[in-house]
Amino acid sequence: MYTYNDFDENFIRERNAQFRAQVERRIDxxxxxxxFKPLRLMNGLYLQLHAYMLRVAIPYGTxxxxxxxxxxxxxxxxxxxxxxxxTRQNIQYNWPKLKDVPxxxxxxxxxGMHAIQTSGNTIRNVxxxxxxxxxxxxxxxxxxxxxxxxxxxxDHPEFQFLPRKFKIAVTGSPNDRAVTKAHxxxxxxxxxDMDEPGYEVIVGGGLGRTPVVGKVIxxxxxxxxxxxxxEAIVSVYNLLGRRDNxxxxxxxxxxxxxxxxKIRELVEKRFGELRPEFNGFDQNLLSKIEAQFAPPDFxxxxxxxxxxxxxxxxxxxxxxxxxxxxxxxxxxxxxSISLKAHGATPGDATSEQMRVLARLAKDLGHDELRxxxxxxxxxxxxxxxxxxxxxxxxxxxxxxxxxxxxxxxxIACPGMDYCALATARxxxxxxxxxxxxxxxxxxxxxxxxxxxxxxxxxxxxHHHVGHIGILGLDRAGVESYQITLGGDGTETATVGERAxxxxxxxxxxxxxxxxxxxxxxxxxxxxxxxxxxxRRVGLPPFKAALYPEKEAANAA
Amino acid sequence: MSRRPFTPKVVTxxxxxxxxxxxxxSDDQWTRDISEAELIEDEAIAQDRLFFAMSQPNVVVxxxxxxxxxxxxGPAPTHFRETFRTRGPSNxxxxxxxxx
Numbered sequence: 001m002y003t004y005n006d007f008d009e010n011f012i013r014e015r016n017a018q019f020r021a022q023v024e025r026r027i028d029x030x031x032x033x034x035x036f037k038p039l040r041l042m043n044g045l046y047l048q049l050h051a052y053m054l055r056v057a058i059p060y061g062t063x064x065x066x067x068x069x070x071x072x073x074x075x076x077x078x079x080x081x082x083x084x085x086x087t088r089q090n091i092q093y094n095w096p097k098l099k100d101v102p103x104x105x106x107x108x109x110x111x112g113m114h115a116i117q118t119s120g121n122t123i124r125n126v127x128x129x130x131x132x133x134x135x136x137x138x139x140x141x142x143x144x145x146x147x148x149x150x151x152x153x154x155d156h157p158e159f160q161f162l163p164r165k166f167k168i169a170v171t172g173s174p175n176d177r178a179v180t181k182a183h184x185x186x187x188x189x190x191x192x193d194m195d196e197p198g199y200e201v202i203v204g205g206g207l208g209r210t211p212v213v214g215k216v217i218x219x220x221x222x223x224x225x226x227x228x229x230x231e232a233i234v235s236v237y238n239l240l241g242r243r244d245n246x247x248x249x250x251x252x253x254x255x256x257x258x259x260x261x262k263i264r265e266l267v268e269k270r271f272g273e274l275r276p277e278f279n280g281f282d283q284n285l286l287s288k289i290e291a292q293f294a295p296p297d298f299x300x301x302x303x304x305x306x307x308x309x310x311x312x313x314x315x316x317x318x319x320x321x322x323x324x325x326x327x328x329x330x331x332x333x334x335x336s337i338s339l340k341a342h343g344a345t346p347g348d349a350t351s352e353q354m355r356v357l358a359r360l361a362k363d364l365g366h367d368e369l370r371x372x373x374x375x376x377x378x379x380x381x382x383x384x385x386x387x388x389x390x391x392x393x394x395x396x397x398x399x400x401x402x403x404x405x406x407x408x409x410x411i412a413c414p415g416m417d418y419c420a421l422a423t424a425r426x427x428x429x430x431x432x433x434x435x436x437x438x439x440x441x442x443x444x445x446x447x448x449x450x451x452x453x454x455x456x457x458x459x460x461x462h463h464h465v466g467h468i469g470i471l472g473l474d475r476a477g478v479e480s481y482q483i484t485l486g487g488d489g490t491e492t493a494t495v496g497e498r499a500x501x502x503x504x505x506x507x508x509x510x511x512x513x514x515x516x517x518x519x520x521x522x523x524x525x526x527x528x529x530x531x532x533x534x535r536r537v538g539l540p541p542f543k544a545a546l547y548p549e550k551e552a553a554n555a556a
Numbered sequence: 557m558s559r560r561p562f563t564p565k566v567v568t569x570x571x572x573x574x575x576x577x578x579x580x581x582s583d584d585q586w587t588r589d590i591s592e593a594e595l596i597e598d599e600a601i602a603q604d605r606l607f608f609a610m611s612q613p614n615v616v617v618x619x620x621x622x623x624x625x626x627x628x629x630g631p632a633p634t635h636f637r638e639t640f641r642t643r644g645p646s647n648x649x650x651x652x653x654x655x656x
Binding site: 029047050051080094095417428477479 | 637640644
């Protein structure tokens with residue numbers, strides 16, 4: 001893992017001291033809200049429906065145990081004893097007091113963390129595959145490059161006032177777990193014909209009001225050209241992106257309005273100017289960063305105990321079937337720990353749970369944790385012989401829910417329970433769907449299914465790429481939920497199709513139930529997933545299930 | 557040109573230090589209980605009261621006029637967003653509902 005050097009530490013300390021003075025000046029009246037707002041946003045501090053909210057960056061979703069312990073301490077000391085992990089691998093505190101925020105930032109600084117550029121029209125937290133460095137299918141660990149991008153983009157003088165926010169995601173695997181095609185820049189590690197590693201560069205993806213699947217601007221970019229090429233893209237966008245209309249300001253609109261060809265031409269031209277300025281310093285830095293991401297010392301041990309425990313314990317077997325993923329090291333597994341206990345708030349962890357996770361990471365997981373964009377916690381490196389003990393501890397703390405990738409593993413944004421931008425609530429819908437399908441005991445029968453819920457058109461809940469997407473809107477003063485179907489956030493990214501008119505808060509869970517009943521009815525076999533069935537048969541049978549009255553009227 | 561008739565409003569904002577929802581009372585105080593707020597039935601008065609709220613930038617943030625209605629227990633919200641602001645989130649008993 002990357003450890004801050006003196007430069008990083010001084011930078012954070014200085015920045016926190018500046019913000020402390022700005023908060024003092026706001027409280028004593030020397031700064032107006034108009035003056036203060038851009039300053040607080042630069043430091044991740046929002047004002048929401050019921051309180052301030054502090055969004056803390058977890059760069060590329062990677063944490064060590066002392067950082068996780070610190071997040072727990074902050075939750076207890078300055079918040080209400082919990083934190084909310086987000087779809088951008090950040091953590092949000094929902095209840096800080098304005099005067100306490102500088103102390104919270106200093107506490108974060110003690111473990112090499114901050115909240116810089118988690119808001120505002122800047123390059124945001126760089127996200128990455130949450131299985132990075134562990135996945136069996138990986139070409140290379142994307143985190144050193146994500147860290148290089150983080151260092152390049154943090155406080156980059158040219159990119160502090162972009163037309164709009166700018167998000168970059170990186171994956172080192174052909175199986176895209178980082179939703180790279182829904183980012184302003186998506187980077188996928190690939191190999192060329194000569195077997196050299198490089199990147200496929202995707203530009204102009206995004207969800208929100210205008211969902212767009214990103215387009216490939218360069219199919220192979222040599223590794224050493226990454227920073228100048230990214231700088232060229234952002235620099236072209238900085239000049240060409242629209243500043244007259246907030247809703248047309250993201251790079252996806254710039255690409256749509258100018259055409260990919262013109263953008264590519266401008267980027268290549270700018271790249272030609274910038275490339276000579278990158279004379280190797282960045283690559284030296286990268287190799288130093290790479291050294292810090294050296295794989296842990298994987299141990300060799302028997303997995304007989306694990307196999308025996310699996311055979312003897314059905315609950316453990318069920319959990320290991322859903323929550324484990326293939327690791328590159330023999331005898332190891334990647335453990336996904338669900339923050340989606342049935343009926344709980346997706347992505348929330350109590351301080352006690354955070355401490356349990358930190359201890360498990362320290363004792364059994366080579367001191368590493370990850371936060372996934374699906375709002376779960378990952379222990380990327382656990383030897384299978386340790387899984388029975390790990391599972392027992394997780395179970396004692398409400399962390400052993402065996403539902404990764406299933407119907408109750410729902411992404412939900414905070415919605416109108418917290419967010420000032422929301423048009424409807426998301427959390428209660430997620431809670432009710434999960435509770436209902438737990439009652440029905442159908443979860444494992446249904447199999448792989450991604451439900452994603454957003455409480456407004458900005459789509460923080462990624463509803464466009466949910467197999468079932470739910471968008472909460474305000475329709476004439478009433479919460480109304482619109483369903484989209486067939487979305488996909490992986491390497492085969494697709495924007496979901498709108499199913500029809502929305503449902504009220506009371507109708508939405510029964511509607512989802514009808515939808516899933518229809519799927520169970522029409523799938524060809526137990527192995528055909530919801531998404532595969534949808535791709536095979538299309539919208540009509542699902543529409544008929546959602547709107548039976550209309551169907552009856554048409555038939556009459 | 558016909559204008560839509562003015563509907564009753566309250567002045568609301570977020571407290572600068574705590575960040576929570578507050579409402580303006582008829583005696584120029586800020587209350588955390590909407591039922592103690594001043595229900596404004598006249599458009600000119602509403603603008604005047606909003607300007608007063610905006611002149612207190614060191615007490616509150618983001619003042620605006622919110623639709624409201626009279627009830628037996630004083631002013632009450634009409635839109636669900638404003639209702640949520642009077643109590644807090646639905647997933648935990650946090651916010652204003654915690655004190656009830």
